Amino acid sequence: MIPLKPIADLPTHEVVNMPPLIGDQDLWAGDVALREAVAREGAGPAAGRLAEFGRLMGSDAVFEKAEQANRHAPELRAFDRHGRRINQVAYHPAYHDLMEIAVAGGAPNHAWIHGGPGAHAANMAVVYLFSQAESGVLCPMAMTYSVMPVLRNNPGGPNGVADEWIPRLLSAEYDSRDIPAAEKSGALVGMFMTEKQGGSDVRANSTTAEPAGAQTGEGAAYRLSGHKFFCSAPMCDAFLTLAYTKGGLSCFLMPRWTPDGERNNLFIQRLKDKLGNRSNASSEMELQDSWAVMVGPEGRGVRTIMDMVTGNRLYCAANSAALMRQALVQALHHTGHRTAFQKKLIHQPLMRNVLADLALEAEAALALALRVARSCDEAGNGAEAAALFRIGTALAKYWNCKRAPVHTAEALECLGGPGYIEESMMPRLYREAPLNSIWEGAGNVICLDVLRALHRQPAAVPALMAELETARGADGRLDAALDGLKAELADRDNLEFRARRLTERMALLWQAALLVQHAPGPVADAFCASRLGDRWTGSFGTLPPETDFDSILDRALPNGERAA
Template sequence: MNKSADLRPDAMAATHDVFNQATALEGHNLYAGDTALREGVARHGGSWGEADLQRYGEVCGRADVIEWGYLANEFKPQFDTHDRFGNRVDLVKYHPAYHHLMKQALTEGLHSSPWTDPKAGAHVVRAAKYYLHSQVECGHCCPITMTFAATPSLKLTPAIADQWLGKVHARDYDPRNVPHTAKQALTLGMGMTEKQGGSDVRANTTRAYPLGQPGPGEAYELVGHKWFLSAPMCDAFLMLAQTDSGLSCFLVPRWRPDGSKNPLQVQRLKNKMGNVSNASSEVELRGALGWMVGEEGRGVPAIIEMVAMTRFDCMIGSSAGQRQATLQAIHHAAHRSAFGKTLIDQPLMQNVLADLQLEVEGSLAITLRMAEALDHLDDPQQQLLMRLGTAVGKYWICKRTPHHAFEAMECIGGNGVMENCILPRLYRDAPINAIWEGSGNVQALDVLRALAKTPAVLEAWFHELGKSAGADARLDQAVKTLQGEFSDLAEAEYRGRHLVDQLTLTMQAHLLVQAGDTAVAEGFIASRLGSQGDRQYGTLPRGMDVKRIIARGRQDA
């Protein structure tokens, strides 16, 4: 008798059923499920974009779109200096998923919509759409941001703006490695820093030599190097170089107008810890053609027009990272049980999740308020608010995001550190925005420089805070204390980070008071103003309406 037939290996192999696991968070509407975003868009003048944002929220929650983000990071950019015949090509090759994401962003107008259709709420709606898009994948957003941010700088020289902006604003994407003259849609990048200077761009050694008449809009050849050039497949780059009159700004194309290769030569791609879908490079300029943008010797003010916008997008992108991390943590906690109870119903987990959501609420509030200011730069008060707001907001939000991502990862546990979960990518990407476009110290020093040059910026900040005077005694006290800090600016540089911390926290608290959700405003003020500022996530004081706060961040609430 053959007893092996009775062993039934198929039954023995079934060791367990899969249960008590969260489902993949996909097939949902990222906009419809985001209470803070929907309320913020309406509050800051973007209600007219509601239908489009609802549509795009559904696009960004689709499984195939989410998969593009994973693939663009799994298959990193590859670089070829020459083609097989020996011709210099400086070609960066990307996975098709990267190109899908780029085309989607550009056809949605994330690089141009406020410039091509300026109106009240244009920057607010664009910020909201960028916020949704960044949650899918943030690396490819770098060239989108730079293309968007270049417009104010290019407009400094009308001859260049007239020639370039039509194609820069076009809602299309052409990834071919061909001259800009052969394309109908262009992307732009930026090259500022050099080995010896970093953030101290006035130490740059790259030189620019006029090919004929010098001055704005005229042709020069640049000789030197750039230590960081992000998105080297952009069609042209704003760069800084020295002339006889000092540091000046230039638009440098990858190809010359006659179709020959511009000697802007990529030396290598950077091997980064995060932002890996986006290529970053070192380049040498061996007589590269460029046209002067802005006045000669005024390169820093010219390129700062671009940097202000890129810092604003850092605020949006890091806020989006916080939102996606919190969304994943809440989704997991709603579908996972431990010790006889669903995680989302356990008090200590509620404390953590509510705290994560409060961070998102504060980050989004100040970001959308600055978007509103951008929509009204014809108002001097809004200009002053924006001058401080991009530096303050970029500093605070980007610095808070890495720890926030880690805390959300911890909520998920072991699954949260697996590479097929989005949290490891969010965690690796989080420090990048804090360093790029000016590190924390650079932002703090920029705030102090703005205060010294234009004292009215601080008056505008406190004028905005004054709109919430009397609404909460703790906020009133925090504002009063902050005013006292600025009445004595002894050792201001040493205290720079502390001052910026308090500028941000009081503004976030004020904006959340104005937003009108009592649970959110109370939770934020009770946990973040005064002596509560230095704390871990999940240490909210007693009496907070944590269930209501969590519900605002829950996709299926």
């Protein structure tokens, strides 16, 4: 892009005390907490790729594409000009550019392509870098990443869905054409679970599936009829969905095109007019004898599709951390250049307190997301490792996603009035933030899932406590909080009423344990002093005066600047 050369000297006034445009950012080199977390969680071998991707994603040109893709929201093209049904969505070219960057960068498949230790941690670092510029594009990336375990665990017999679909999902090419997947250079997969009468409670679904031929069960073809109330990224090449057969609620893979080369009956009714996430189309869809193939055992649909939900939840946790990081960067930039009452805002004591507190939250969220991503890498190492991944994903999804909306709101306020204006990008970050907390299991549902893990997986609490105990002895406040958590977990009364409190404590103490062990002293100390003390209300800017603000802010600043 040609850099703008603005005229500061206007006829009526000179433009002063306004921050320069932030310009190109280096999302990798400028984020020391990210580089440390990547190395710590086993993703070091991907550092070179991440460095390159971080530079690309931070470029002004990519941020501009994100702005365009959100400003020019997708439009439904249900029919062609002659009235034939085509069920398409038209996107702004910037959306397709971003999709290409996301796929080439490995957002949907880095872990599956590269494999080995740290592969999922690296994949979540890709997500963290991408979503600082744009989140809507990541919806189909998340679902494609997450469908892989479902296909691997349920290959569907010889020539089954796994053999057919996995190679397409491992492609590094984005192919936007609406043609049969077999003819494309790469494919993406979505997920339709939610119906009007049942979102969280998917067993209330009413969509039905009838065998399309003599064969029934896993690998057999069916015809599905019903409706789906939330269908994001409907231009994906296939969708995992749930429908009732005689044997119960079952999981199906439903392609956009049937094996006969015909358009499948996926009748998009309308696109949702959403609070945020505007680059991503979310639709309502009717299924009328839609062709699909059963994935996994008949009647075990919820169990089958849950592997996909788990991956999506990890994505939500990483995405929320990214929203917080970019909101913080924008706040640091603005306050570093804006003077009020004779001082740069970043030098005003109360603003330093707010900014440092925002920095702690962003770093803690990133640390938790990448630690849980490593637990995904290690989930095959026995019952405890699997249990840690299961409960850890729910904890990180709940807490990171709960903190992002308040964090982005506070960061927005650091910019004053301009923060409320679309051009600043802060409204986009702010509007995106609550979504992660709603989809893939809203807050309460996640907390109930944590309770389920506590009940059904005897290894969950021991695995989590063993992880937290590794930090014992480093900070007295954390030690006391760990004792408190143990007592709370031992109390089995009124668990449902207490599920949020328990989930929050487990997540918060895990963040504290990570920072105490791995972050510089001032960061860990301020986190424990605020979050584990009696006075914490959850709002920002209440760190104690003895906090080492300089060190926390110097670490958070993106370009090796100094905040003092």
